Amino acid sequence: MNFLDILIVEDERVVALDLKFSLVGLGHRVVGLAARGEDAIRLAHQHRPDLVLMDIHLDGAMRGTEAARLIREQLGIPVVFLTAFAEDDTLLEAAAAAPYGYLLKPFELRELQAAMTMAFARRSAERGVEVAQRRLSLALEAAELGVWEWSDADRGFHVDGRTESILGGLPRTFVEAREAFLSRIDPADRPAVSELLAHGSAISRVVAARAPDGRPLWLELHARHFGGDGAGGGARVIGVIQDVTQRREMEDRLRQASVVFRTSAEGILILDEARLIVAANAAFCRLSGYTMDEVLGNDADELLHARRQSDQFFSHLSESSEHHWHGEVACRRKDGEVFPVWEHVCAVHDDEARLTHYVLAITDISAIRAAEAQMRHMAYHDALTGLGNRHMLEERLDIELQRARRSRHLLALLFIDLDGFKVINDTLGHATGDRLIQVIAGRLSAAIRRTDVAVRLGGDEFVVIAPDIDRPEDCAVLARKLLVEIAQPVQLGADMVSLTASIGIALHPDHADSVADLIMEADSAMYAAKAQGRNAYRFFSAEMSSRARERLLIEQGLRRALQTDELVLHWQPVVDLNGGLTVGLEVLVRWQHPELGLILPARFIPIAEESGLIQALGRWVLMTACRQARLWRDQGGPRLRIAINVSVCQFADEGFESGVRQALQDSGLDPASLELEITESVLQRPEQNQPVLERLRALGVNIAIDDFGTGYSSLALLRQLPVDRIKIDKSFVDDLADDPHATAITGAIVGLAQTLGYALTAEGVETAVQRERLRSMGCDDAQGWLYSRALPVDQVPAWLAGQAAVLVG
Ligand SMILES: Nc1nc2c(ncn2[C@@H]2O[C@@H]3COP(=O)(O)O[C@H]4[C@@H](O)[C@H](n5cnc6c(=O)[nH]c(N)nc65)O[C@@H]4COP(=O)(O)O[C@H]3[C@H]2O)c(=O)[nH]1
Known part of the structure; x- marks a missing residue:
């Protein structure tokens, strides 16, 4: 026998005291006496008794049945009514408060004891169920699961747990026709659910559905059919349901990311925090020439970079709040070839902002660099001969002039014009003329020093920049050598063609100190060489510039x-x-x-x-x-x-x-x-x-x-x-x-x-x-x-x- 803490609610004080003595005599503890309903509620809150013995007629407006209902709802304390009334009305009123006992006065003490023991036992049993239920509901809450039940008997759906996102504001229990329920499910998944409801197959799948507001949802359903119990309880389908839309979207994104990873033209590596490679895509293997086995587990920097440069960007990553770095680096393929790469490195952190991985993506930019180099080459070179062009002449001459000003050497500019080339071009055709120009260009390049620069200005005009000349005579030697080279006969198909040239020479600092003047004066000297009878070279002299001026004057005039x-x-x-x-x-x-x-x-x-x-x-x-x-x-x-x-x-x-x-x-x-x-x-x-x-x-x-x-x-x-x-x-x-x-x-x-x-x-x-x-x-x-x-x-x-x-x- 348990000794209980008991609250007595009785408007007749004598009766209350008598009851108290009796209970104390049985070994129980009476925690309070109340004559009014409001006091009873207050004392129950204050003392949390194991049991309340409640009269129905009390002092004040509140009846015992009302006080009992509130105590039960608010505190879950069992109440046993003690009353002299047994009319139907009173009984009905008492039943609404779900009491744990109802004793008619006068009663025997042992009857009271029995009623109290039963009430306490029942409440204890209920408490066990409540705990289990609470545990289950917390578990559902924690797992974000909903429970659903469809019963044959009422053809209704009952839900519990986490179902708000799925059903919106619907009550926990609602009756819905099967078709209406099925219409929430995507048509593709409907047959499986329908089959479950009709024939009792088990289901365990993710289905597409629509929320009441029209939002698309992904629901994970696990359910089974349970047959009727034969005692009137019809067949039921019970299962759990979970809104997995977020997970599904994440999976979709991961799947998309995985396709990008697999099929990207960029080489992608995933490194762990120690910068060892944990994953690589096919493009990376293709770019680097390594097999997947050779890549995994290696240090990315050692495997890939031509120079050690991880310090450069990994340190940048740790300092930067942006967590990524990109730039051009030189990489090395397995066969040793070094190639330019645009690299993007990005740090990956977990939810606690701990660094877990790096993603390293590389794009081979050799084609871009090669195109740039080709464009640069085209901008500075003559397409027909591969020699420099006017652009290069001006730039190099400017550089060489600056150098020459610092040194004590002479800088010579040789202006070369082929004699009678126009006639050959007009008579033998442009293709032959082009071929001839190419041969002459080749001879010029072969005849000059490595530090000299040969340029074709267009047509049959060439220029040679010769820096570091000690004496003008050295330049004359070069001019003679070029004249001899040019004069060698050229076999062009069936024709053997001989050509001469006229060369004009201007020197820095003797004749000019600027790019434009040097070119102009070498040009004048070239005309003088032509006038002299061709196949000759001439150094610039002052009177030549007046001839050049006259030439210009004639053309304009x-x-x-x-x-x-x-x-x-x-x-x-x-x-x-x-x-x-x-x-x-x-x-x-x-x-x-x-x-x-x-x-x-x-x-x-x-x-x-x-x-x-x-x-x-x-x-x-x-x-x-x-x-x-x-x-x-x-x-x-x-x-x-x-x-x-x-x-x-x-x-x-x-x-x-x-x-x-x-x-x-x-x-x-x-x-x-x-x-x-x-x-x-x-x-x-x-x-x-x-x-x-x-x-x-x-x-x-x-x-x-x-x-x-x-x-x-x-x-x-x-x-x-x-x-x-x-x-x-x-x-x-x-x-x-x-x-x-x-x-x-x-x-x-x-x-x-x-x-x-x-x-x-x-x-x-x-x-x-x-x-x-x-x-x-x-x-x-x-x-x-x-x-x-x-x-x-x-x-x-x-x-x-x-x-x-x-x-x-
Ligand atoms: N010393 C000397 N010279 C003589 C004698 N007889 C004629 N000449 C000159 O010899 C040149 C003959 O003309 P060309 O051989 O066709 O040579 C011409 C021709 O190739 C060219 N030329 C003249 N006019 C034209 C023209 O309208 N069109 C073109 N495309 N060329 C022209 O200019 C060249 C020179 O013309 P010009 O100065 O007029 O010189 C002319 C003429 O004045 C002589 O007995 N002794």
């Missing part, structure tokens, strides 16, 4: 002259050697300069050719000459051959042929009166030029070869091409009187022309002896100062009239 009628045509008569009659006029251009006076073509035609102005100039000459010739004819002048010089550059131009048609059409000149004088170099490209010559011929225009004998036309070529006339060069005519060799050559040319059926004109006839020799050899026509110089336009009619008078006379 010529542009203007073409617009402002400063160009004029002079006409040199061509005379029939036998009859002495004027049969033609050669058109020779002059420049009537407002300040410099009459300028001869030798001074400006080469500049026009180099600057491209020759096309415009040629068109002007053609048009003006044709119009003038037509005018004289219209004025009753004789029918004459009008010979016009065509430079090889003009001929190479696509618009040339149409320009000739245009001039003939506009002027109305008879094409048979027009003779185009081309040089032998035009013949060197028969496949290009033959069709043009033929079409011009078909127009009725005559073709003459000027300066014949000075070029390198072969007989075979000559026969192939549509040519009407050969003009014997003045150099042969000059020597006719006293050089038997020249006489023999001229004789041979005359013989050749006669055999091939060409007409002949001798140029530059100055003496009667020359005239007689030519006539005796069988030459047809002649021109030269013996007859007349080239005449201004207004003197031509008088000349022609005079000729006619001579003839008539």
Whole structure:
């Protein structure tokens, strides 16, 4: 028998005291006496008795049943009613308070003792269940689990535990049709749950569902079907449910991260806190050349980096609040090859901010670096030859100038221009020209010192920077060496080509102290070397710069002259050697300069050719000459051959042929009166030029070869091409009187022309002896100062009239 702490609630004091004595007599302890309900509640809170003996009728407004209900709800203390009433109303009222006993007064003490013992025992048993229930509910809470039950009997769902996120505000027990419940589940997972409810299979799976607010959820369900108990309890399904949305999302993210890890083109390593590799992806193995086995467990820094650099970024990581570092590092592959890498290192911490891992990602940037290097190379090099370009010239020259200023050495700049390259390019074609430039570039590079720099400025111009020169003579030695190298014949397909160059040299500090001046003055010196007869070198001298200025002046002035009628045509008569009659006029251009006076073509035609102005100039000459010739004819002048010089550059131009048609059409000149004088170099490209010559011929225009004998036309070529006339060069005519060799050559040319059926004109006839020799050899026509110089336009009619008078006379 347990001795209990008892609270007595009785409005009749005598009864209460009597009861107290009896209980004390039984060994119990009475912790208080109360006559009112409110006092009873207060004393119960204060003393926490094991049991309350409660009268139903009390002093005050509160009835014993109400006080009992509150004590039970608030404190879980069992209450036994002691009352004299047994009416139904009172019993019902008492039952609502779920009492642990109900004794009708008067009662025996032993009845009271029995009732109290039962009440206490029942309460003790209930306490055990409550503890178990509480334990279970805390466990569910801790595991964030909900319990659900579906019963056949009421076709309702009962839930307990953690279900708010799943069911929202639904009550713990709710009745819901099976279909309604199933509609919460994703259609793909519905059959399995439906099967469970209908046939009792067990289920253990994660299903997709929707929260009442429409949010997608992932629920983990574990449930089993329990059959009916045969005693009216129908079949039930009981299980646990858990909202695993977060876990599932995390898993999804991990899965995605894992795919990224596996398939990334970046090499990725995961290192532990000691920086040993715990995981690597396939890209890393591919980049590094190591197998997975060779990678795992190794120190990343030792395995990968060309230089030890972990200190650099790992120390940075520990100091930085950002926990990552990136930058370019050099890595080494398994085969020893070092390659540039963009590396990203990131520290990984756990929830307690403890460092656990590092993630190291590498991207091979060798292709980017190679492209950059190639772009840098392209920016500073000439694509055709691989030599430096103007950019490099300016930069290197600037550096070398600064060095030279500090040292006592000379710095030389050699400006190299190939002689006659343009003719080769125009005659043998650009591809051959390019090949030739490449060969020359190769020879230049081979001939210079390692500290010298060779640059191609474009076209056929090269520059060599030679620093650390002791004396100017050393530079002359270098220039001579380069001239010898360049002059070696070059085999280009079937052709063997020989080329010379002109070199101009400017020195620092003797001639210039700036990049621009050095280049300009070496350029001037180069022109001087050309003027000197080519295949030569010249050092810069002060008077050269005035020539360079003049050259510039001519080029600029010529542009203007073409617009402002400063160009004029002079006409040199061509005379029939036998009859002495004027049969033609050669058109020779002059420049009537407002300040410099009459300028001869030798001074400006080469500049026009180099600057491209020759096309415009040629068109002007053609048009003006044709119009003038037509005018004289219209004025009753004789029918004459009008010979016009065509430079090889003009001929190479696509618009040339149409320009000739245009001039003939506009002027109305008879094409048979027009003779185009081309040089032998035009013949060197028969496949290009033959069709043009033929079409011009078909127009009725005559073709003459000027300066014949000075070029390198072969007989075979000559026969192939549509040519009407050969003009014997003045150099042969000059020597006719006293050089038997020249006489023999001229004789041979005359013989050749006669055999091939060409007409002949001798140029530059100055003496009667020359005239007689030519006539005796069988030459047809002649021109030269013996007859007349080239005449201004207004003197031509008088000349022609005079000729006619001579003839008539
Ligand atoms: N010492 C001497 N010289 C004589 C004698 N007879 C003629 N000459 C000169 O010799 C040159 C003959 O012209 P070229 O060989 O076609 O040589 C021409 C021709 O290649 C070129 N040229 C002249 N006009 C034109 C033109 O309109 N277009 C083109 N493309 N070139 C032209 O300029 C060159 C020089 O022309 P010019 O100075 O007019 O010089 C002319 C003429 O004045 C003589 O008996 N003795």
